[in-house]
Amino acid sequence: MTRLQQSCSRILCIALVSIVITGFSSFAQDKKPTPPVITFSGYVDAYYAFDNDATVLAGQPAGARQFSYLGYVRNQFGLNTAQLTGTVTHDDYRAAMTIAFGDLRNSAYLPYSRLNMFQQANAGFRVVDKLWFDAGLFLTHIGGEGLLAKDNWFTLYSFATTNEPFYQAGARLSYEGSLIQAQIHLLNGYAIFEDNNDSKSIGWFLGITPSSQFSASLSGLAGNEQPTGSPAAMRIYNNVVLNYQPIDPLSIKAQVDYALEEIPTLNRQMGSYLASFIALRYAIISNLFVAGRFEYLANANGANGDVGIITPALRGTGVSAALEFRPVANSYVRAEMRSFQFDNKYTLFTDAVNKPASSRLEGVISLGVWF
Numbered sequence: 263m264t265r266l267q268q269s270c271s272r273i274l275c276i277a278l279v280s281i282v283i284t285g286f287s288s289f290a291q292d293k294k295p296t297p298p299v300i301t302f303s304g305y306v307d308a309y310y311a312f313d314n315d316a317t318v319l320a321g322q323p324a325g326a327r328q329f330s331y332l333g334y335v336r337n338q339f340g341l342n343t344a345q346l347t348g349t350v351t352h353d354d355y356r357a358a359m360t361i362a363f364g365d366l367r368n369s370a371y372l373p374y375s376r377l378n379m380f381q382q383a384n385a386g387f388r389v390v391d392k393l394w395f396d397a398g399l400f401l402t403h404i405g406g407e408g409l410l411a412k413d414n415w416f417t418l419y420s421f422a423t424t425n426e427p428f429y430q431a432g433a434r435l436s437y438e439g440s441l442i443q444a445q446i447h448l449l450n451g452y453a454i455f456e457d458n459n460d461s462k463s464i465g466w467f468l469g470i471t472p473s474s475q476f477s478a479s480l481s482g483l484a485g486n487e488q489p490t491g492s493p494a495a496m497r498i499y500n501n502v503v504l505n506y507q508p509i510d511p512l513s514i515k516a517q518v519d520y521a522l523e524e525i526p527t528l529n530r531q532m533g534s535y536l537a538s539f540i541a542l543r544y545a546i547i548s549n550l551f552v553a554g555r556f557e558y559l560a561n562a563n564g565a566n567g568d569v570g571i572i573t574p575a576l577r578g579t580g581v582s583a584a585l586e587f588r589p590v591a592n593s594y595v596r597a598e599m600r601s602f603q604f605d606n607k608y609t610l611f612t613d614a615v616n617k618p619a620s621s622r623l624e625g626v627i628s629l630g631v632w633f
Contacts, residue, residue, distance in 0.1 A: 346362075355388065431450045434447050445466065541555035549587060582598060593631045598626055602621055
């Protein structure tokens with residue numbers, strides 16, 4: 263951990279502790295407590311996935327598919343997630359906890375010894391007005407696609423989303439205005455609950471919502487993500503998301519992820535990573551949608567240690583199409599197809615006769631219900 267990282271982490275820790283003390287002092291002066299609102303919700307998401315990739319993943323269930331946290335196992339009916347969430351909401355404090363099971367929990371989350379069942383578990387209080395302080399286990403603050411398929415236009419994550427952190431542990435200070443939203447995070451690290459070294463990472467989020475038709479956000483994370491015993495390497499991850507709805511039936515989303523990381527084996531040169539997509543969704547009628555997505559990935563330094571995001575070097579594109587029907591407001595049935603095409607020298611897949619291939623065609627049918 264560099265001196266700069268240590269200084270930044272200490273300064274942020276001192277600032278957060280000061281805010282906590284101030285908040286508790288203000289909270290203690292509330293002489294007219296009101297009861298909180300307690301809610302429970304659930305979500306079940308089932309799927310059937312298929313592709314033309316015969317690659318066998320070591321140590322994974324039979325049929326497990328690479329680059330696919332949702333629709334994880336091919337040629338059989340599966341369960342993306344079955345989860346229960348409890349929330350406590352009050353003008354001055356809040357808490358949330360989600361317990362989850364299924365392929366998503368096993369594929370996207372590392373196999374922790376202490377925190378296996380949690381998708382999130384956090385609590386916080388209002389410091390002043392729209393300023394909140396929270397701590398615990400969180401869903402990530404990075405990215406334009408959510409963890410759950412019901413919140414996205416596609417069940418299959420974009421390549422950019424697949425390589426973003428889905429979850430994190432730490433403390434967060436957030437401003438939650440209608441026009442401006444801002445967050446600062448002190449975290450154990452990138453896509454981890456339990457820390458893998460003595461360093462802490464700093465995260466940020468800045469969003470603007472000038473109208474119901476347009477929103478934009480800039481988010482990221484910086485820190486040493488190498489495990490204890492390995493040479494430290496600074497990673498700086500940046501994410502930009504734009505949402506635009508020019509007319510009621512049509513929505514457009516664009517995202518760019520760009521990361522840099524020191525490569526110790528290359529005299530600390532900076533490796534780079536770029537992933538992006540643009541997606542469109544059109545409402546044919548109020549509960550029937552069609553969507554398309556084009557994505558691009560470039561990780562040219564992968565063969566030399568990369569940025570720690572994807573192990574092999576990669577460059578390629580993906581094209582997706584999806585059709586979604588919502589029988590009722592809290593359910594969906596979705597069918598989609600995607601084609602991956604990497605540069606010919608990147609043969610990560612296996613064809614039907616067990617020869618290396620640089621492309622994959624895949625599909626998934628999924629059904630979700632929540633309450």
